[in-house]
Amino acid sequence: MSKLWGGRFEKQTDEAVEVFTASIGVDARLWEVDIRGSIAHARMLSKTGVLTPEEADAIIAGLNALREDIAAGRIAFDPKAEDIHSEIERLLTERIGAVAGKLHTARSRNDQVATDTRLYLREGIDTLGEQIRHLQEWLLQTARNHLHTILPGLTHLQHAQPVSLAHHLMAYFWMFQRDRERLSDCRKRVNLLPLGSAALAGTSFPLDREMVAQELGFDGLCENSLDAVSDRDFVVEFLSCAALIMTHLSRLAEELILWSTPEFGFVELDDSVTTGSSIMPQKKNPDVAELIRGRTARTVADLTGALVMLKALPLSYNRDLQEDKGFLFDALDTVLSSVPLMQLMLTRAQFRTERMRQAVRGDFSNATDLADYLVRRGMPFRQAHEVVGRVVQYCLKQGLALEDLDVAQLRTFSDLFDEEAVQLLQPEAVMQARRSRGGTAPDAVQQQIELAEKVLGGEDIR
Numbered sequence: 246m247s248k249l250w251g252g253r254f255e256k257q258t259d260e261a262v263e264v265f266t267a268s269i270g271v272d273a274r275l276w277e278v279d280i281r282g283s284i285a286h287a288r289m290l291s292k293t294g295v296l297t298p299e300e301a302d303a304i305i306a307g308l309n310a311l312r313e314d315i316a317a318g319r320i321a322f323d324p325k326a327e328d329i330h331s332e333i334e335r336l337l338t339e340r341i342g343a344v345a346g347k348l349h350t351a352r353s354r355n356d357q358v359a360t361d362t363r364l365y366l367r368e369g370i371d372t373l374g375e376q377i378r379h380l381q382e383w384l385l386q387t388a389r390n391h392l393h394t395i396l397p398g399l400t401h402l403q404h405a406q407p408v409s410l411a412h413h414l415m416a417y418f419w420m421f422q423r424d425r426e427r428l429s430d431c432r433k434r435v436n437l438l439p440l441g442s443a444a445l446a447g448t449s450f451p452l453d454r455e456m457v458a459q460e461l462g463f464d465g466l467c468e469n470s471l472d473a474v475s476d477r478d479f480v481v482e483f484l485s486c487a488a489l490i491m492t493h494l495s496r497l498a499e500e501l502i503l504w505s506t507p508e509f510g511f512v513e514l515d516d517s518v519t520t521g522s523s524i525m526p527q528k529k530n531p532d533v534a535e536l537i538r539g540r541t542a543r544t545v546a547d548l549t550g551a552l553v554m555l556k557a558l559p560l561s562y563n564r565d566l567q568e569d570k571g572f573l574f575d576a577l578d579t580v581l582s583s584v585p586l587m588q589l590m591l592t593r594a595q596f597r598t599e600r601m602r603q604a605v606r607g608d609f610s611n612a613t614d615l616a617d618y619l620v621r622r623g624m625p626f627r628q629a630h631e632v633v634g635r636v637v638q639y640c641l642k643q644g645l646a647l648e649d650l651d652v653a654q655l656r657t658f659s660d661l662f663d664e665e666a667v668q669l670l671q672p673e674a675v676m677q678a679r680r681s682r683g684g685t686a687p688d689a690v691q692q693q694i695e696l697a698e699k700v701l702g703g704e705d706i707r
Contacts, residue, residue: 279329280333282361283308283333287301288301307340311337351448355442359440359467373428373581376584391410395409396605397601412693435482436465442471446471477555484548484573488541488545494587498531499534515595516529547576611647618666636658
């Protein structure tokens with residue numbers, strides 16, 4: 246194959262070098278945005294007089310026809326091509342002849358690939374943001390139905406205080422809301438146009454970069470040509486967002502894995518999202534949740550790889566930057582497949598609410614409320630903590646739950662106890678008592694839900 250840069254060289258590139266340096270196997274997916282950027286570039290060159298209208302029309306018509314044929318599967322890329330940019334130019338030349346060579350005027354593959362990557366990532370961010378929004382909508386709707394469903398709230402994976410299932414689900418709503426906000430903020434820095442920076446120093450040809458930015462939907466321009474061709478901060482920033490999204494998904498996945506065990510028994514995962522064992526016929530394995538948990542490690546590795554790639558890289562463009570797309574595409578593919586799979590698992594899951602309520606029975610997660618009762622009656626909290634600790638010890642020795650005790654038994658530990666103390670020990674009362682903003686009481690969670698509805702509706706709640 247002829248090279249875009251072959252005129253300077255007397256010898257053919259060694260085959261091993263060609264294989265080692267080629268990126269077509271990775272960047273072929275950029276073909277559509279590459280054509281889109283090239284069409285905008287051709288229109289701009291025509292407007293500024295660098296191309297004649299006839300030349301621009303021929304190039305644009307050729308690119309549009311090429312796009313249709315590639316999309317229809319009528320064209321296969323040459324696996325020996327150096328990259329997608331040179332392959333598109335080769336295919337265009339075959340169609341319209343030598344005029345295709347004028348398309349590359351006033352640009353370099355350096356600013357071209359940076360533009361393609363930003364266009365591709367922008368679309369990925371938009372898709373991912375919508376996926377997360379759909380997951381949030383499910384969490385919100387399900388929370389509305391479980392305001393009074395009691396669930397053990399855990400710290401250190403030990404029973405701590407009763408919460409509602411709604412409260413638990415809303416915790417993930419806010420995690421994913423932060424993820425959407427980070428993606429939205431990241432998109433602002435993705436959506437800047439590098440094209441027109443050429444190789445590194447700009448170009449002597451008259452350009453209208455603003456015209457290209459407007460046609461391609463960019464919010465603005467990369468203002469420094471050296472930075473424009475060598476900047477991959479936007480890739481790292483997205484990878485950071487992706488790693489956090491996957492981390493949140495992995496936390497939820499881990500809870501589904503735990504909750505689906507016989508020991509917890511809080512959820513039944515549907516047959517359609519689980520797998521079996523080749524030797525143990527009774528098994529139903531939460532493989533989707535496990536793979537989401539496992540693939541989080543890959544996304545974190547992609548982030549680390551991109552950071553190390555950029556470390557100590559001098560200005561401006563270096564071939565090292567070719568490696569960014571491996572990290573980017575892997576993380577983007579991973580998170581775009583994981584979010585809808587998580588929603589699929591949740592949508593088809595059956596929450597075993599009676600088992601959740603039974604798990605609270607006798608777990609002493611109402612002990613803090615008993616101590617708080619003594620505090621409200623005038624006892625210092627540290628003393629109240631010690632008194633209730635002795636009550637718990639008594640129950641453990643007698644095989645009783647706190648909610649089994651009557652007033653007479655409680656008063657052997659403190660004269661401050663009365664009938665009200667017995668009533669507040671019921672899990673429903675414990676949950677209802679936490680009415681502070683952000684708490685687990687149904688009224689407080691309802692306030693959360695109303696606020697979340699405004700967030701999804703696009704209202705500024707600050």
